[in-house]
Amino acid sequence: MIIKNKAVVADDWTVLRPDYNDNPKQVVVPSGKIIVPFDVWQAQRESLLARTDLGVWFKSCDRPEELQEDIARFSVIAVDFSKFADGRGYTIAYMLRERLGYKGELRAIGDVLRDQLFYLQRVGFDAFAPRADKDINEAVKGLSDFSVTYQASNDEKLPLFRRVHRGVVNE
Amino acid sequence: MYRYDQYDHRIVAERAAQFRDQVSRRLSGELSEDEFRILRLQNGVYMQIHAYMLRIAVPYGLLSAAQVRKFAHIARKYDRDYGHFTTRQNIQFNWVKLQDTPDILDELASVEMHAIQTSGNCIRNITCDEFAGVAQDEIVDPRPYAEILRQWSTFHPEFGYLPRKFKFAITGAANDRAAIAVHDIGLAVVKNANGEVGFRVLVGGGLGRTPVIGTEICDFVPWQDVITYVESIVRVYNQYGRRDNLYKARIKILVKALGIEEFRRQVEADWEFTRGGPCTITTEELNRVSAFFDAPAYETLPVADASVVAFQDENKAFANWMQRNVKSHKVSGYASVVLSLKKTGVAPGDVTSAQLDAAAQLAERFSFGELRVTHMQNLVLADVKQSDLAELWQAAKQLGFATPNIGLLTDVICCPGGDFCALANARSIPLAKAIAECFDDIDFLHDIGEIDLNISGCVNACAHHHIGHIGILGVDKDGHEWYQVSIGGAQGNKGSIGRVIGRSFSFGQVPEVLARLLQVYVQHRYDDERFIDTVRRIGCEPFKAYVYETPVEDDKALAGVEYELLKVGVPYDMPYYSPRF
Numbered sequence: 001m002i003i004k005n006k007a008v009v010a011d012d013w014t015v016l017r018p019d020y021n022d023n024p025k026q027v028v029v030p031s032g033k034i035i036v037p038f039d040v041w042q043a044q045r046e047s048l049l050a051r052t053d054l055g056v057w058f059k060s061c062d063r064p065e066e067l068q069e070d071i072a073r074f075s076v077i078a079v080d081f082s083k084f085a086d087g088r089g090y091t092i093a094y095m096l097r098e099r100l101g102y103k104g105e106l107r108a109i110g111d112v113l114r115d116q117l118f119y120l121q122r123v124g125f126d127a128f129a130p131r132a133d134k135d136i137n138e139a140v141k142g143l144s145d146f147s148v149t150y151q152a153s154n155d156e157k158l159p160l161f162r163r164v165h166r167g168v169v170n171e
Numbered sequence: 172m173y174r175y176d177q178y179d180h181r182i183v184a185e186r187a188a189q190f191r192d193q194v195s196r197r198l199s200g201e202l203s204e205d206e207f208r209i210l211r212l213q214n215g216v217y218m219q220i221h222a223y224m225l226r227i228a229v230p231y232g233l234l235s236a237a238q239v240r241k242f243a244h245i246a247r248k249y250d251r252d253y254g255h256f257t258t259r260q261n262i263q264f265n266w267v268k269l270q271d272t273p274d275i276l277d278e279l280a281s282v283e284m285h286a287i288q289t290s291g292n293c294i295r296n297i298t299c300d301e302f303a304g305v306a307q308d309e310i311v312d313p314r315p316y317a318e319i320l321r322q323w324s325t326f327h328p329e330f331g332y333l334p335r336k337f338k339f340a341i342t343g344a345a346n347d348r349a350a351i352a353v354h355d356i357g358l359a360v361v362k363n364a365n366g367e368v369g370f371r372v373l374v375g376g377g378l379g380r381t382p383v384i385g386t387e388i389c390d391f392v393p394w395q396d397v398i399t400y401v402e403s404i405v406r407v408y409n410q411y412g413r414r415d416n417l418y419k420a421r422i423k424i425l426v427k428a429l430g431i432e433e434f435r436r437q438v439e440a441d442w443e444f445t446r447g448g449p450c451t452i453t454t455e456e457l458n459r460v461s462a463f464f465d466a467p468a469y470e471t472l473p474v475a476d477a478s479v480v481a482f483q484d485e486n487k488a489f490a491n492w493m494q495r496n497v498k499s500h501k502v503s504g505y506a507s508v509v510l511s512l513k514k515t516g517v518a519p520g521d522v523t524s525a526q527l528d529a530a531a532q533l534a535e536r537f538s539f540g541e542l543r544v545t546h547m548q549n550l551v552l553a554d555v556k557q558s559d560l561a562e563l564w565q566a567a568k569q570l571g572f573a574t575p576n577i578g579l580l581t582d583v584i585c586c587p588g589g590d591f592c593a594l595a596n597a598r599s600i601p602l603a604k605a606i607a608e609c610f611d612d613i614d615f616l617h618d619i620g621e622i623d624l625n626i627s628g629c630v631n632a633c634a635h636h637h638i639g640h641i642g643i644l645g646v647d648k649d650g651h652e653w654y655q656v657s658i659g660g661a662q663g664n665k666g667s668i669g670r671v672i673g674r675s676f677s678f679g680q681v682p683e684v685l686a687r688l689l690q691v692y693v694q695h696r697y698d699d700e701r702f703i704d705t706v707r708r709i710g711c712e713p714f715k716a717y718v719y720e721t722p723v724e725d726d727k728a729l730a731g732v733e734y735e736l737l738k739v740g741v742p743y744d745m746p747y748y749s750p751r752f
């Protein structure tokens with residue numbers, strides 16, 4: 001199960017997680033709907049180009065702009081959070097959406113927890129695979145922690161001061 | 172000052188609700204301490220040696236009387252009847268219970284306050300010149316920009332989990348009073364040749380383990396573009412700042428590693444995408460926010476008040492206070508008054524609930540109901556009529572706010588240190604107290620003149636010891652507290668990093684070391700040359716030579732209770748100011 005478009009839904013993708021020291025050239029990509037590591041995609045691009053059922057996932061140190069040429073091929077891209085406190089994935093998502101024009105599903109995987117979901121959805125994630133030991137039905141609540149935001153990001157193209165007429169005191 | 176509209180109110184209320192839920196999930200065990208720690212830090216809740224501490228944001232140091240009264244209430248109801256003002260213009264409460272913090276946030280929200288991003292690896296409270304809006308040397312009031320940037324940085328979704336904490340400071344005056352060169356981003360509001368307002372931007376300044384003076388990345392960013400420009404700086408940092416080593420994670424290390432030219436190139440490459448885009452600040456928004464900082468209803472008054480001048484002549488104590496604690500004001504007949512929180516015997520920056528209530532009353536009576544917190548850990552009444560000064564002095568004296576020591580040796584900047592903080596190697600507050608007692612002679616202090624003494628209990632440098640004219644740093648040697656002394660640091664336009672004079676000293680030696688440094692200064696100074704200027708002129712060597720020439724006696728009684736004992740807990744009742752005096 002994953003969270004997608006703010007609901008808990010079934011998911012038929014498999015995230016391929018080779019061992020840390022596996023050679024990306026030699027990692028076997030099984031058949032079916034597989035989300036492959038970006039370095040495996042790069043290393044085996046020629047042979048994988050024929051597959052239409054692949055997604056790709058980024059580590060926080062990967063550079064999303066290196067996928068620019070192929071980005072339109074993918075309907076699922078994931079960003080892995082090895083630790084939730086590593087914030088690079090937020091900028092990766094922002095870049096994929098705002099600079100590289102990615103329109104498909106953008107999924108947060110790894111150490112994905114309820115209390116980060118609100119920021120994650122703002123920068124462009126629309127799918128979340130919360131950590132397996134957490135209750136996904138609880139986690140989904142994190143998407144609605146706030147009803148107003150100050151800045152522009154991927155979800156709101158305008159900062160608050162351009163979105164609304166401000167200065168009305170009292171509520 | 173800025174007032175919340177419905178959106179600000181809603182954001183702060185939703186935050187309080189969110190944190191209440193997080194606390195309850197922590198208490199139920201649903202959240203592990205590792206998961207919760209980062210969440211609570213983003214809300215200013217630290218776990219210290221004895222208790223939780225809550226740090227409350229005071230945006231750019233500006234407070235209303237109602238907010239100060241709320242602090243008094245919080246001190247009484249949830250703490251041990253006192254609070255502590257910090258070097259980043261915030262206030263912290265050292266003895267709160269975790270389960271009370273949601274209620275405290277609700278209380279704060281009722282007076283338009285919060286604890287958002289007062290800690291954690293995110294953009295922290297933006298600090299500002301404490302004399303903004305009233306200083307004679309001001310070019311542009313920086314507060315509207317500080318508020319606009321506060322809103323931009325609050326819950327910025329992309330920058331909640333940076334490699335390390337990130338601090339902004341802004342000044343709008345000719346003389347920098349916000350120490351902008353030692354911040355991750357320092358902004359100086361300037362006007363260009365055409366009279367247009369913009370920002371000179373410094374990047375990569377900071378103290379801590381690796382003190383660095385910030386480097387200019389841009390000499391003029393038009394005010395409309397400041398959000399997009401700083402956003403690009405933080406975006407480059409978020410991607411490339413080091414995350415493998417806590418001590419090398421600040422932006423200063425990245426800027427050093429890349430070099431300013433390459434760093435600038437990357438920032439500008441990113442900025443190309445957003446410059447002029449929707450995040451450009453509109454004139455309408457600037458006007459809306461600026462209106463909150465319009466000058467209060469000043470009266471038309473003569474430049475000087477004759478009765479005050481006469482009283483100064485007849486009363487030396489008042490004259491001392493006028494000289495040290497009263498600052499000039501851009502409006503004729505007004506002055507800014509610094510309320511000293513550095514009375515001998517009190518921990519620097521500490522205030523009791525009664526003092527907080529009284530300060531609020533002083534603000535209402537003398538200064539349009541507003542107060543400011545300074546990065547030197549004092550309070551300011553910014554708009555006082557000169558004709559009220561004598562009356563204010565009397566009232567401040569009664570409250571323990573009138574110590575005439577602003578800018579002098581006993582106006583010590585001091586972190587909480589080993590009495591409270593789990594990071595500290597050594598105690599700071601008791602050392603500040605011992606020094607204050609050793610030099611508690613107002614004529615001597617006035618003779619020594621302006622000198623910044625900063626005491627940090629560890630290398631994190633919360634008391635900015637690197638930029639003290641004399642800086643003291645607590646270091647740990649074999650589990651004992653020692654103090655390293657540096658001289659020649661400075662804040663302001665001629666900012667510099669101090670140099671360590673040599674091997675470190677025990678607690679009981681530090682006052683004698685200070686006395687020796689001052690003796691060298693007195694011997695060498697010209698007329699009214701300041702300590703720092705003498706150090707700059709003659710260099711460190713004469714000071715160093717004299718300090719180490721003969722053995723420095725270790726006055727063990729000064730150190731008070733054995734440090735070893737302190738680590739195992741506090742075996743006695745704690746007075747309000749510090750558990751360990």
